[in-house]
Every structure is written in C-alpha cells, then in structure tokens.
Amino acid sequence: MTENSTTECLLFPDYFAKPITMQFDQRQGSSDGGAVLLKAAERRYDLVRRLSGCLVDKRQAGKVEHLLPDLMAQRIYSIACGYSDANDAARLKADPIHKMLLGRDPIGGLDLASQPSLSRFENAARPRQLYRMSEQLGASVIERHGKRLGGHAKRVTIDLDPTDDPTHGAQQLSFFNSHYDNSCYLPVMGFVSFDDEADQYLCAAVLRPGNVTATAGAVGILRRLMALIRKQFGKARIRVRLDGGFACPALFDFLDNEPGVEYVVAMASNAVLNRHAEEGMQYARALSGLLEQTEHVYGETRYAAGSWERERRVIFKAEVVCGEGKTPKDNPRFVVTNMKQTPQWLYEEVYCQRGEIENRIKELHALEIDRTSCTSFWANQFRVLLTAAAYVLMQELRLQAALTDCARAQVWTLRERLLKLGAHVVSSMRRVVVHLPESFPFLKTFQTVALELGAAAT
Numbered sequence: 136m137t138e139n140s141t142t143e144c145l146l147f148p149d150y151f152a153k154p155i156t157m158q159f160d161q162r163q164g165s166s167d168g169g170a171v172l173l174k175a176a177e178r179r180y181d182l183v184r185r186l187s188g189c190l191v192d193k194r195q196a197g198k199v200e201h202l203l204p205d206l207m208a209q210r211i212y213s214i215a216c217g218y219s220d221a222n223d224a225a226r227l228k229a230d231p232i233h234k235m236l237l238g239r240d241p242i243g244g245l246d247l248a249s250q251p252s253l254s255r256f257e258n259a260a261r262p263r264q265l266y267r268m269s270e271q272l273g274a275s276v277i278e279r280h281g282k283r284l285g286g287h288a289k290r291v292t293i294d295l296d297p298t299d300d301p302t303h304g305a306q307q308l309s310f311f312n313s314h315y316d317n318s319c320y321l322p323v324m325g326f327v328s329f330d331d332e333a334d335q336y337l338c339a340a341v342l343r344p345g346n347v348t349a350t351a352g353a354v355g356i357l358r359r360l361m362a363l364i365r366k367q368f369g370k371a372r373i374r375v376r377l378d379g380g381f382a383c384p385a386l387f388d389f390l391d392n393e394p395g396v397e398y399v400v401a402m403a404s405n406a407v408l409n410r411h412a413e414e415g416m417q418y419a420r421a422l423s424g425l426l427e428q429t430e431h432v433y434g435e436t437r438y439a440a441g442s443w444e445r446e447r448r449v450i451f452k453a454e455v456v457c458g459e460g461k462t463p464k465d466n467p468r469f470v471v472t473n474m475k476q477t478p479q480w481l482y483e484e485v486y487c488q489r490g491e492i493e494n495r496i497k498e499l500h501a502l503e504i505d506r507t508s509c510t511s512f513w514a515n516q517f518r519v520l521l522t523a524a525a526y527v528l529m530q531e532l533r534l535q536a537a538l539t540d541c542a543r544a545q546v547w548t549l550r551e552r553l554l555k556l557g558a559h560v561v562s563s564m565r566r567v568v569v570h571l572p573e574s575f576p577f578l579k580t581f582q583t584v585a586l587e588l589g590a591a592a593t
Contacts, residue, residue, distance in 0.1 A: 161559065163242060165232035167216045168558025168571050169581060174212075174236050175588035176531040180275040182524050183208045189267035190260060201248040205237050206256045207521075209247050212236050214525035216554055219503035221253040231560040235567065242562040257521075258514045265516050269341065272520060273325070274363055276338040276527060280329060281367030288329045291364045292374040294492045295356065295381065297323045297349045300342070300505040307512035310346035319345040320507060322519060324499065325356055326492055327364070335495055336530055338363075340523035342507065342516040349380030354389045361393065372397060376489040379403045382471065384442045391473065399472045399486045408449065411436040412467045415453030423455040423463055430455055433478040438471075447471050450478035498546045502526055535587035539580040552577045553584060 145157040177183060187207040192199070201209075212233060213223060224247060227233050231241030239245055248256075260268075300320040302309035311318050325339030339356050361373055372395055377386075379401035390398045402408070409416075415432040422430040431454035439446040454466040470486050504522040507515035529546045532553060536542055541549060559570040575581070586592065 168556035
C-alpha cells in the first residue's frame with residue numbers, strides 16, 4: 136500500500152485461518168447508514184428551512200451549485216454524525232447517504248459542497264441573521280413540544296447555564312477568564328423541560344466574549360423564551376432555575392415583574408446571609424460532630440442586598456461536609472425564590488434538579504460545540520448554532536427511543552448505536568435500497584425509532 140494508491144489494501148496474513156485482505160473500494164458504501172433517521176427527525180422541526188431562511192444569499196445566482204438549505208443541511212447532518220470540522224467535507228463529498236440526506240441521488244447526484252464553500256458559508260452570516268436564527272431555533276423546539284404535548288403542560292421550566300469554550304489562537308473577543316483560568320469564550324445554553332419529564336431540551340445557544348459575567352444577555356434570552364412558551368402553552372406556569380452567577384438586581388426585577396413566573400436562583404454567601412444562617416449552622420455542626428458524617432439543616436430568611444429595592448425570600452441549606460481524614464467544613468448554600476413551599480422541598484426537589492443540565496452540556500461538548508476556531512466571532516456563533524441544531528436532532532432520536540435500551544443514552548452512544556452503520560446503497564430508476572448488516576445488535580431499537588419517526592413497516 137503506497138501513499139498514491141487508488142485502492143488501499145490492508146493485509147493480515149498470519150492472524151486468521153486464511154489471509155485477510157481489506158480493500159477500501161466500496162464506492163456505493165457509507166459508514167453512516169443509520170443517518171437516514173436524522174432526516175426523519177429534522178422533519179419534526181423543519182430546522183433546515185427555518186435556519187437557512189434567516190440568511191441572505193449574495194452569491195451570483197448563475198454560479199451557485201449548492202443552495203443555502205443544502206449547505207445548512209450538510210453541516211448539521213455532518214456534525215450529528217461526528218464530523219464537526221468543515222475539512223471533513225473532502226472525505227464525505229461523495230458519500231451516498233450524506234448525498235441522499237440532501238435529496239440528491241446517492242450514486243449519480245451532485246457531490247456535496249467542498250470545505251472552501253462551507254467556510255465561506257460560515258463566514259457570510261451577519262449579526263442580525265444570527266439573531267433570527269437563534270429565534271428560529273428556540274421557536275422550532277418549543278413548537279415541536281407544543282405539538283407533542285397538545286399545548287397542555289402545567290409547568291415549563293427554563294434552565295440557563297454558561298460553559299467555558301477554550302480558545303487557541305487569534306479568535307475575536309476571546310479573553311482570559313480568571314474563573315476558568317484560560318482564554319475562552321463564555322457561551323450560555325438555554326434548556327426547557329415540561330412538567331415532571333426528566334429531559335431538558337436545548338432551545339438557546341448564545342456565544343459570548345470570554346470576559347463577560349454570567350448575567351450578560353440572560354434577561355433577553357429569558358424574555359424571548361417566555362414569549363415562545365406563552366404562545367404554545369398559554370396556561371402553563373413558567374419556572375426559572377439559575378445558578379449563583381446569574382443573581383443580580385436587574386434579573387430579579389425582571390422575574391418579579393413577569394406574571395405567572397416562579398424562580399429559584401442561587402446566590403453566593405456573604406456576611407449578612409451567613410449571619411442569618413448561623414443558628415442552622417450551629418445545629419448542623421452539632422449533628423455532624425455527634426454522628427461523624429455530613430449533615431445539613433434547612434431554613435429561610437428575608438433578605439435585601441444594598442442594591443435591591445425590596446426584601447426577597449432566601450432559603451438556605453446549613454451544611455457541614457465531612458470527609459475521611461479531613462477537618463469538617465462549613466458549606467452554607469443560599470437560594471432566592473418567590474415560591475411558597477418548604478425550604479427543603481424547594482432546594483432538593485426544585486433547585487437541585489437543575490444539576491442534570493451539566494450532563495446536557497457535556498453532550499454538547501461531545502458534539503464539539505466548542506469547535507470555534509474561526510477568526511470571526513460571528514462565524515463562531517454560526518458554528519455554535521449549527522451544533523445546537525445537530526444536538527436538537529439527536530435529542531429527538533433519544534425521545535423516540537423512550538421505550539428502548541437507548542432511552543437514557545448519551546448522544547455519543549446514540550450515534551454509535553443508531554447512526555454508525557455500514558451500508559451499501561443501490562439506486563435504480565424506481566427506488567433506493569440501503570443494505571444494512573443483518574447481524575446489527577441494535578436492530579430492534581433502530582426499528583422502534585424509525586417507526587416512531589414515521590417509517591412504514593413492509
């Protein structure tokens with residue numbers, strides 16, 4: 136096998152009963168045979184049309200080979216399949232499954248766009264277009280679940296959380312962030328969940344400079360999401376859960392003035408709050424010393440910071456943490472809320488449930504939402520939205536796998552089990568047949584998801 140071989144062969148002459156030769160010459164084959172599920176999932180959201188409709192095509196019409204919806208679809212489907220970089224287009228341009236996802240004949244159809252075309256596509260988007268794309272992403276997700284639930288939900292919960300996106304180079308608006316101890320962007324992700332469902336669905340992904348506070352843009356994101364929720368779920372209560380980085384007067388004033396909104400927002404400790412919680416801490420210390428284990432006590436107080444216009448209810452968890460061989464450590468926690476339930480219930484059953492958002496953000500990093508290597512800040516925001524759209528499709532696959540062994544699978548597991556299938560594609564005048572392995576171990580799960588997405592059994 137040489138560097139210039141047209142047909143690459145690998146030979147294992149000594150390991151098996153017969154010599155094994157592996158030849159990469161299957162021109163009608165694909166390693167993403169299950170990606171047809173992504174096309175079916177996308178039909179539930181209409182993401183490609185809605186997102187590409189926000190862009191303006193300034194190319195000369197007579198020279199255009201790949202329309203904006205095709206470029207949008209190519210990037211979203213590629214990211215979902217694990218090809219996060221535009222450079223991967225060189226290896227995927229003739230892949231029959233990826234061509235089929237764009238509505239092209241898998242064998243004789245036009246090849247996919249090249250890396251230079253995709254790079255120009257990513258760098259052409261302007262701030263207003265990206266804002267409209269963000270609106271459409273949120274609207275498509277909330278409308279999809281509005282239809283799924285028939286507009287009936289007693290409660291819709293919004294979770295926002297920032298995450299660091301380390302940068303390595305000369306990206307615009309990349310700054311050193313002392314909290315994360317590196318140069319980075321600081322994107323914020325927004326999720327919605329319905330009633331007591333465990334899943335949190337991504338509906339907002341906003342890239343921000345690395346030196347902003349967690350609160351930057353939070354009110355605007357919440358206002359936009361609340362409007363979409365009220366449109367789809369007119370009678371639902373809206374609950375907002377945020378960590379301590381979002382606690383600021385402007386956010387509390389906004390939440391207090393929104394009708395039908397309840398909130399739990401963590402707040403950093405200070406001398407005044409610690410003083411209010413001291414009696415509970417003393418009790419927790421006594422319990423911890425007696426039982427030699429971590430103990431906590433719940434309580435509440437009324438509190439107004441100097442910058443607040445009025446007092447608000449603050450619940451606290453007075454906790455003493457014990458570790459083997461370590462000195463017991465005070466760990467008081469505070470949450471500001473306008474809800475009426477007991478402190479323990481609010482903290483454990485409401486606030487702590489937002490911790491699941493960390494798993495969602497890990498999944499986004501697994502899809503490489505932090506592949507923001509473009510020089511332009513706006514091109515990087517575009518990449519974040521493309522990855523968010525791919526993640527929405529993966530969440531739809533997981534939703535449809537609710538009754539299978541993939542019901543709680545992470546996105547990388549979904550990709551391995553449902554999308555990464557060796558396939559042989561045969562195209563004729565009448566139909567396209569995708570031949571998949573008969574010994575596929577997750578066949579039942581694949582069939583269940585396909586049927587839920589509208590496939591017809593034959």
